[in-house]
Amino acid sequence: MTPAKAVERLRVEAARPLIEAGLLSFDEIGRLVGFNDPDRMAQSFVRTFGHTPQEMRRIARRRTLRSAQRRRERRRRQVDGSGPSRRGAAPPSTDVAPAPRESSRPL
Numbered sequence: 001m002t003p004a005k006a007v008e009r010l011r012v013e014a015a016r017p018l019i020e021a022g023l024l025s026f027d028e029i030g031r032l033v034g035f036n037d038p039d040r041m042a043q044s045f046v047r048t049f050g051h052t053p054q055e056m057r058r059i060a061r062r063r064t065l066r067s068a069q070r071r072r073e074r075r076r077r078q079v080d081g082s083g084p085s086r087r088g089a090a091p092p093s094t095d096v097a098p099a100p101r102e103s104s105r106p107l
Contacts, residue, residue, distance in 0.1 A: 008044050009048055011033045011034045011035060011044070012033075012041070012044045012045050015030070015045070015053070016049070016056065018032065019053050019060070021060075022057055026038050026041070
């Protein structure tokens with residue numbers, strides 16, 4: 001790998017979390033990581049990751065939405081008591097803990 005390709009790869013790898021976060025435009029991200037041309041960043045991104053920056057952002061959004069849906073579902077199950085909170089986990093015990101023993105030692 002040539003030094004120029006290595007620098008380009010580092011720039012693209014630095015851009016990925018910014019793209020996935022979705023807070024900045026692709027233009028702004030390109031400039032932040034050192035690309036003067038957004039098209040050049042997109043080409044490098046495709047060569048490195050196999051997706052355009054737009055596709056990567058969409059993938060990240062879907063992943064985030066699925067994760068949020070799973071969290072909501074787990075919380076709903078815990079509140080409703082409609083099932084274990086984790087796969088394969090035993091349901092919580094309904095037994096009441098025994099009362100603590102009184103100490104025979106004087107205070």
